Amino acid sequence: MDDFLLTLVLTLDAAMRVSTPLILAAMAGLFAERSGVVDISLEGKMLASAFAAASAAVVFGSPWLGLLAAIGVSCVLAMLHGFATITHKGDQIVSGVAINILAAGLTIILGLAWFHRGGGTPTLANDERFLSITLPGVDIIDHIPLIGVIYRELLSGHNILVYLAFLVVPLVWWIVFRTRFGLRLRAVGENPAAVDTAGLSVIKLRYKALLIGGILCGIAGAYISIAHNAQFTRDMTAGQGFIALAALIFGKWRPYTVLSACLLFGFLDAVAVRLQGVTLPIIGEVPVQLIEAAPYLLTVVLLAGFIGKAIPPKSIGVPYIKER
Amino acid sequence: MDRNSRLNWINRLLLPLLNVITAFAATAVIFLLIDVNPIEATKILLYGAFGYEEGIGYTLYYATNFIFTGLAVAIAFHAGLFNIGGEGQAYIGGLGSALIILAIDPSASAWVFIPGSIIGGLLFGALWALIPAYLQAYRGSHIVITTIMFNFIASSLMVYLVVNVLREVGQMQPQSAFFPSASWLPFMHDVFANFGVVIEQSPLNLSLFLALFFCFLTWVFIWHTRWGYAIRATGLNSTAAVYSGIKPKQIIILSMCISGALAGLVGINELVGYQHRLVLDFHFGYGFGGIAVSLMGRNHPIGIIIAALLFGVLYQGGAELAFEMSNISRDIVVVMQALIILFCGALQYMYQPWLIRTLAPIQEQSHG
Numbered sequence: 265m266d267d268f269l270l271t272l273v274l275t276l277d278a279a280m281r282v283s284t285p286l287i288l289a290a291m292a293g294l295f296a297e298r299s300g301v302v303d304i305s306l307e308g309k310m311l312a313s314a315f316a317a318a319s320a321a322v323v324f325g326s327p328w329l330g331l332l333a334a335i336g337v338s339c340v341l342a343m344l345h346g347f348a349t350i351t352h353k354g355d356q357i358v359s360g361v362a363i364n365i366l367a368a369g370l371t372i373i374l375g376l377a378w379f380h381r382g383g384g385t386p387t388l389a390n391d392e393r394f395l396s397i398t399l400p401g402v403d404i405i406d407h408i409p410l411i412g413v414i415y416r417e418l419l420s421g422h423n424i425l426v427y428l429a430f431l432v433v434p435l436v437w438w439i440v441f442r443t444r445f446g447l448r449l450r451a452v453g454e455n456p457a458a459v460d461t462a463g464l465s466v467i468k469l470r471y472k473a474l475l476i477g478g479i480l481c482g483i484a485g486a487y488i489s490i491a492h493n494a495q496f497t498r499d500m501t502a503g504q505g506f507i508a509l510a511a512l513i514f515g516k517w518r519p520y521t522v523l524s525a526c527l528l529f530g531f532l533d534a535v536a537v538r539l540q541g542v543t544l545p546i547i548g549e550v551p552v553q554l555i556e557a558a559p560y561l562l563t564v565v566l567l568a569g570f571i572g573k574a575i576p577p578k579s580i581g582v583p584y585i586k587e588r
Numbered sequence: 589m590d591r592n593s594r595l596n597w598i599n600r601l602l603l604p605l606l607n608v609i610t611a612f613a614a615t616a617v618i619f620l621l622i623d624v625n626p627i628e629a630t631k632i633l634l635y636g637a638f639g640y641e642e643g644i645g646y647t648l649y650y651a652t653n654f655i656f657t658g659l660a661v662a663i664a665f666h667a668g669l670f671n672i673g674g675e676g677q678a679y680i681g682g683l684g685s686a687l688i689i690l691a692i693d694p695s696a697s698a699w700v701f702i703p704g705s706i707i708g709g710l711l712f713g714a715l716w717a718l719i720p721a722y723l724q725a726y727r728g729s730h731i732v733i734t735t736i737m738f739n740f741i742a743s744s745l746m747v748y749l750v751v752n753v754l755r756e757v758g759q760m761q762p763q764s765a766f767f768p769s770a771s772w773l774p775f776m777h778d779v780f781a782n783f784g785v786v787i788e789q790s791p792l793n794l795s796l797f798l799a800l801f802f803c804f805l806t807w808v809f810i811w812h813t814r815w816g817y818a819i820r821a822t823g824l825n826s827t828a829a830v831y832s833g834i835k836p837k838q839i840i841i842l843s844m845c846i847s848g849a850l851a852g853l854v855g856i857n858e859l860v861g862y863q864h865r866l867v868l869d870f871h872f873g874y875g876f877g878g879i880a881v882s883l884m885g886r887n888h889p890i891g892i893i894i895a896a897l898l899f900g901v902l903y904q905g906g907a908e909l910a911f912e913m914s915n916i917s918r919d920i921v922v923v924m925q926a927l928i929i930l931f932c933g934a935l936q937y938m939y940q941p942w943l944i945r946t947l948a949p950i951q952e953q954s955h956g
Contacts, residue, residue, distance in 0.1 A: 302732075304732070304736065344930075347935075348930070348934040348935050349934065352934075352935055352937055352938050353937070354933070354934035354935055354936065354937070355670075355933065355934055357670050357672065357732050358670075358879070358883070358929060358933035358934045359930070359933070359934035359935075361672065361876065361879055361929055361933075362926050362927075362929040362930035362933065362934055363926075363930075364926075365876055365922055365925055365926035365929060366923060366926035366927070366930065368919075368922055368926075369919045369920065369921075369922030369923035369924075369925070369926055370618070370923050370926075372917060372919040372922075373618065373622060373916065373917065373919050373920055373923055374621075374622065376622075376915060376916065376917055376919075377621075377622035377623065377915050377916075380914075380915070383917065383919070503740060506736055506737075506740065509733070509736070510737065513733060551748050551752070553744040553745065553747050553748040554744070554748070556744050557740060557741045557744035557745070560737040560738075560740045560741050560744075561737075561741060563733075563737055564723070564729075564734055564737050564738070564741075567723060567727070567729030567730070567733060567734060568723050568727045568729055569727045569728065569729070574729075576730070
């Protein structure tokens with residue numbers, strides 16, 4: 265029984281680590297999409313900022329500068345998305361695709377030119393990374409059954425960005441549902457003409473939303489390369505941006521439900537790693553690929569309206585044209 | 589020239605041209621950024637693509653894939669839909685071709701195998717697009733999101749099938765057994781040799797003609813049939829289309845299935861024409877590349893052929909570039925693709941207000 269408990273706690277622990285970039289990226293998407301701008305470029309922004317973080321951390325020897333570079337690069341891409349889709353009213357999907365592909369190509373090209381290591385960065389030393397933090401009192405609580413294990417293995421021992429991600433969620437909820445900016449943000453995604461009539465700038469609001477998204481995506485990217493891993497490698501986000509997008513839809517554009525979706529998808533991923541080659545009683549061996557595809561399958565089933573209904577912000581995907 | 593014809597010139601020729609030039613200029617900036625002389629790089633690239641027969645073969649071979657996926661994206665665009673799922677449809681289409689070939693008795697003739705594999709590719713590609721299309725038409729989910737999800741599902745499914753089900757017995761490599769040689773689509777150098785013309789060996793095969801044939805079919809279909817009309821009408825204004833008796837839901841299904849079917853033919857070129865077995869990731873990048881090709885070719889078959897050729901040049905020339913210069917890799921082509929999607933797609937109207945102001949200003953009305 266103790267073994268089972270430990271395995272469960274360790275799997276949940278892994279799930280937390282996997283969920284962290286999903287949560288940050290999904291919250292980024294939440295701001296963009298709540299303001300009426302589809303953002304399928306979460307993946308590209310994460311990849312570019314992961315590269316920026318690792319590069320800056322190697323060159324300057326500081327994870328904080330790495331984080332800063334990541335946020336900077338991600339914000340530049342977010343503003344590019346804004347420039348194309350808000351200022352020039354371009355297609356939001358096309359712009360997102362462009363940013364994703366640009367990040368995939370440019371990270372390799374620049375990596376090769378700067379580090380000559382096949383597109384990756386050198387491995388980071390410990391002082392160039394965000395390391396895990398041991399929470400105070402682990403030794404004291406450790407001897408309490410159950411709680412001790414949970415505190416030591418699950419809650420303690422993560423790096424600072426993990427805790428940050430979990431703190432960001434209530435903050436996002438508060439901003440979106442309890443502040444004046446949040447009200448305007450939601451309004452601009454539902455009915456931009458009304459917001460315009462009230463004398464507010466639709467353009468400014470949407471740019472602000474994208475900028476916040478840029479910051480969050482930057483943190484997510486930095487987490488992947490300089491906290492969860494110790495270097496940048498080719499295409500290292502591996503679709504996590506799209507899983508975050510799926511979580512955003514699965515969570516129906518609401519912070520806490522999105523958080524649950526991210527945790528669910530993170531848990532599935534952690535389970536997939538554990539189940540590799542394991543034969544379960546009754547079911548037999550579960551194909552790892554099936555669990556890997558589960559977030560996408562679940563989202564499609566949800567979108568099909570078979571389990572609840574995901575209703576996006578009303579004016580999502582439509583560029584705002586004043587004269588209409 | 590009166591103002592209307594000037595506007596026509598601006599929108600039809602000047603604007604697309606400026607957009608492409610901007611994309612190339614941006615690429616040149618990136619070359620400079622990584623200390624590569626863009627002119628030198630262009631020379632190597634063009635030599636790699638056109639300098640020798642094998643290079644030309646490769647260029648056309650890559651272009652074939654881009655024609656298929658470019659047409660696929662274009663047909664969906666005409667219906668006002670964005671098919672971002674070309675990757676998945678190409679992947680599953682290849683599975684369809686392979687399954688048909690592996691199912692047919694190995695002693696059958698090429699006249700059974702080749703039409704069979706083409707039908708398999710068309711059918712499986714169409715099926716992979718049908719589900720997102722159905723969900724968009726009848727369940728109100730957004731086609732872009734579902735097709736993205738289907739790309740990932742396709743990739744998981746294919747890894748599972750190739751590793752666990754279709755893998756050649758006794759082999760570690762994740763690939764199927766070789767197809768029977770009767771099923772191979774002839775290489776272009778073999779066909780030419782039959783006519784006594786010797787050309788260098790390359791992966792170029794008869795799929796190129798298949799691709800050109802489908803360009804022609806697409807042109808006839810979109811501009812000269814009732815269905816093509818219905819697709820264009822729905823794409824331009826689906827509310828108005830309803831009043832001319834068109835059912836947009838059916839159009840979504842129809843156009844997406846055709847789109848998926850065309851993407852599904854990538855496997856004919858890659859697997860039936862060259863690799864001769866089912867492998868993983870043979871489709872990689874062509875589905876997204878198709879978006880760039882379609883945008884650049886302005887959704888017209890002729891434009892798509894030209895744009896696909898350009899991308900073939902970039903792919904093959906890019907390989908040469910990576911070979912010649914140590915600090916550059918083929919991913920530079922990916923960057924160019926992105927810049928073309930950005931400037932010819934998302935930012936396609938960036939210059940429009942400026943061009944209209946300078947070249948075709950609204951004349952003041954003289955009151956007499």
